[in-house]
Amino acid sequence: MTKRRFGRIRKLPSGRFQARYPGPDGVDRPAPNTFPTKTDASRWLINKEAELLSKRWIDPALAATPLETYARKWIDERPGLRPKTLVLYNGLLRNHIAPTLGEEPLNTLTPPMLRTWRKSLLDGGLGPVTTAKAYRLLRSILTTAVEDRMIEFNPCYIKGAATEKSPERPTLTLAEVYRIASGIAPRYRALVLLAAMGSLRWGELAGLQRRDVSLSRGVVKVRRAAVELPTGELRIGPPKSDAGVRDIHLPELVIEDLRLHFEIYVKPGAESHVFTGPKGALLRRSNFQRAWSKAVTAAELPGTIHFHDLRHTGNNWAAEAGATLADLMQRMGHASTRAAVRYIHTRDSRQRFLAQAMSEHLDGLRDDDGTDQDEDDEGDALPVASGT
Structure with missing residues (x-):
């Protein structure tokens, strides 16, 4: 033998x-x-x-590692995660991934199993945005498992499952923003106006310091943000991303309100926070929410209006004023075009403005060329529509 x-x-x-x-x-x-x-x-x-010869071999013992065990190690080995992101990842794993898939060995996860898991989240009432976040986290974890040679391929390839499709948020009018600002506690009036006219996030506003604002130049420097953890702890750190570090030029409309706010509510010192609570402590969203709800009601607006809708509103105003995609990305603090593209709407009013501007531009070109639409001496005049 x-x-x-x-x-x-x-x-x-x-x-x-x-x-x-x-x-x-x-x-x-x-x-x-x-x-x-x-x-x-x-x-x-x-x-x-x-x-073995092609170095595609996978250790069966490693491949049998339970998903939850590997996922927790995956999170722990990312020390650069921001506190809020760390809380999000642990919550998604604990509440939405581990209960169904946590004990499954890595090498037993299959596309049909993950489709069933995702459907069970949606059928159980979990919102599509949170479901997309959970799926995206799982996909990232399993991508690393492939790189670690613990599984041969990533079974997460459900088309569109990782895309967050949030419902369109309302855009406020200038009058509605001022109604909210007028109905809220005076110390928060400038906060409301700056959120809309500067397109700032809540955490960026809460982390803003005196040294970050130049009233003479009308510029806000975003260099830090406040994060409120589920434990109640407040942390001041860098903005959400590197793109979040930016300078925002403000419209004149908000400068006078900011100047008055500084005179009354901002303590001396470069590191004094611009917006604080009634006792001078850092702003907490949970405490501010009561004042916000009262102001929205007083403004006779739906209770579904969120503070973040002010940022959304400001982004729309910037787009309608003619901001390019690059302008919006800079103003919003985004490195990706995905979030900014949604504000480049095609509106009838904007189209009429562009058509008028093009007409004036083309008239100027025609005059520069010496072209007269009423003359056809050389046969090179602009054609006249037949009216058919």
């Missing part, structure tokens, strides 16, 4: 065949199952040898 070059095959008392092979770590490993014929066992060994 010819000795096999790679691996061993033996016939079991049951009549089936078992295959074994030496792993690259020197451990003798059996195939995960037995085979009905010796030919089947031999074919399996040939494929396993090819995996």
Whole structure:
């Protein structure tokens, strides 16, 4: 009998065949199952040898690691995560991934299993945005598992499942913004106006310091943001992303309100916070919400209006004023075009403005060329529509 070059095959008392092979770590490993014929066992060994030679081999012990165990290690090994992101990841894993998939070995996860898991989240009432976040986190974890050679491929490839499709938020009018600002506690009036006219996030406003605002130049420098953790702890750190570090030029309309706010509510000192609570403490969204709700009601607006809608409103105002995609990305503090593109709307009023501007531009070109639409001496005048 010819000795096999790679691996061993033996016939079991049951009549089936078992295959074994030496792993690259020197451990003798059996195939995960037995085979009905010796030919089947031999074919399996040939494929396993090819995996070893092409460095595609995966350690079965690592591949059997439970998903939750690997996911927690994945999160722990990302020390650069911002506190709010860390809280988000742990919450998504604990509440939406681990209950269903946590005990599953990595190598048993399949596309059909993940489709069923995702559908169960949606059917159970979880919002589509949170479901997309959970799916995107799982996909990132399993991408790293592929890189770590713990699984051969990432089973997360449901088209569109990682895309957040938030419902369109309302855009306020200038009059509505001023109604809210007039109805809120006076110390928060400038906060409301700056959120809209500067397109700032809540955390950026709460982290704003005296040294960050130049009233003479009308510029706000975004260099830090406040984050309120679920534990109630407030932390001041860098903005949400590198793109969040930016200078925002303000419209004149808000400068006088800011100047008055500084005179009354901002303490001396470069590091004094611009917006604080009644007792001078850092702003907390939970405390501010009561004042916000009262102001929205007083303004006779729906209770579904969120503070973040002021930023959304400001972005729309900037787009309607003629901001380019690059302008919006800079103003919003986004590195990706995805968020900014939604504000480049095609509106009838904007189209009429562009048409009028083009008409004036083309008239200027025609005059510069010496072209007269009423003359056709050289046959090169602009054509006149037939009226058909």
